[in-house]
Amino acid sequence: MIEKKTISNIILNRKILGNNNIEFYDDYLNICYVFDHGAVRGAGVSICSICENNKNSKFIFHALCTDLTDNDINKLELITKKYNTTIVLYFIDKNANIIKQLDLGNFHVATWYRIFIPYIIECKKVLYIDADILNLAPLTNIFKIDINNYFIAAAPDTKKTNKDRNSMLNLKNHIYFNAGVLLINIDKWINNNCSNKILDIVKKYGHKLVLPDQDALNILFSTNKDTYYLDKKYNRVGLWKEQNIKEKLDETVLLHFVQTKPWQEAWLYEKRPYIENLYAEYEKLSPWKDMPLEKKEKLSYHDKRKRATFMFKHGNILKGLYWYKEYLKDKL
Known part of the structure; x- marks a missing residue:
């Protein structure tokens, strides 16, 4: 069963980078990531992009992580020094029984860590962001959205994904959302036992959950008006496949690099009008500058x-x- 006690038991260690004189997280804007060594590069650049575009705001960055190297941690600490900010690392025991129950094998099991966030971060509202997302404009307005009557705020996925996943999961009259950006109402999530309901969904649907945690979240929040739908500018997915790319890019706040990642060599082989060099520009401002593309x-x-x-x-x-x-x- 998922509750604060069981989740605290799967945290092997907690490490605060940067300012550790923090008493109340609710005095800050809280953003959470999930990453391992393979995704820390993207997440680190994502954090830099937020700091660059929100210089007058106070953030605390949280990260549920596994398999980080000392070099990874040192680079994250360099970010806190450059931007005078705080990153809190929660090292998760990936061999814990509760995590094994969630491993369907089609994605890295760490993708499920986001359902533990409400039991770990002690604040009223937290913004979860995937590690492959860049912030391109001020982000603070998303925290002003009133979600007191909602479990989460999320943006609709692409039309194709909406059609395909709703059909596969037999979801009627539902707008399928992308779980790469989630504004989470912590108290409402915990009080309604959402993470345990997701465990039940995993047991029921099994390998039908092709996009495992995202599918499970859509199933959970499909029956009632539990989701506040964000404008797509807060999670722009597959922009390079749309019309009027330049106009949409100009209004985009969070740009989501699904599929091929811009730190991978394969990124060079695909056409991405107007955004080919965006990630590289922010990476130059980060401790990962001058790193070769991954092959x-x-x-x-x-x-x-x-x-x-x-x-x-x-x-x-x-x-x-x-x-x-x-x-x-x-x-x-």
Whole structure:
């Protein structure tokens, strides 16, 4: 059963980076991430983007994490010094029984950590943000939204995802939301036992939860008017597939890099009008500046085709031919 006591038992350690003279979290704007070593780079740059675009606001950044290296932690501490802010790290026992119950195998089990947030962070309202999101404009207005009568505030997902997931999960008259940005009403969540209800959903639906925690959250909050729907500017998903990209980008507050991540080599091989260099600009302001792009250990034939096209485009004919040959071998 999920409650404050059981969740406190899965926290192996808590570490405060930066200012540790904090008495009441509600005196600040609270933002929470979930990440491991593989996602800390994106999360760190995300935190820098918030600090850059909200210089007159007081934030506390919380992170539920596993498998961080000393170097990861040192880089996060550099952020707190540069921006005079605070990052609180909660190290989660990934082998705890409650977490094993949630492991469906289709995503990293850490994706479920966000359902523990209300039992860990002692404040009235917290903004959860995925590690692959950039803040591009002042964020403070989202905290002014009145969600006293709602469990969460979230933005609708793309039309295609809305149609596909509602059909698969048999959700009627529901607007499927993306769980990459969630403004959470802590008291209402706890008082209504939401995390345990999610456990029940996992037991009932199992591998039908293709987008596991996101699907479960949509199921939980599909029957009543429990969700306050945010403007899509607070979680802009798949912008590069839309019309009027430039106009929508200009009004975007939180830009969500779903699928290929901008710190991965594969990012170079895909067209992203107007946003190709956005992440790189913020990364230059972070402790991850000058790091090489991450390379996949195993390339799909789609990856090989995109790599070949990239090489041809940049005049590297021999490498382009090599990767096109590899693409054809895999495809045929």
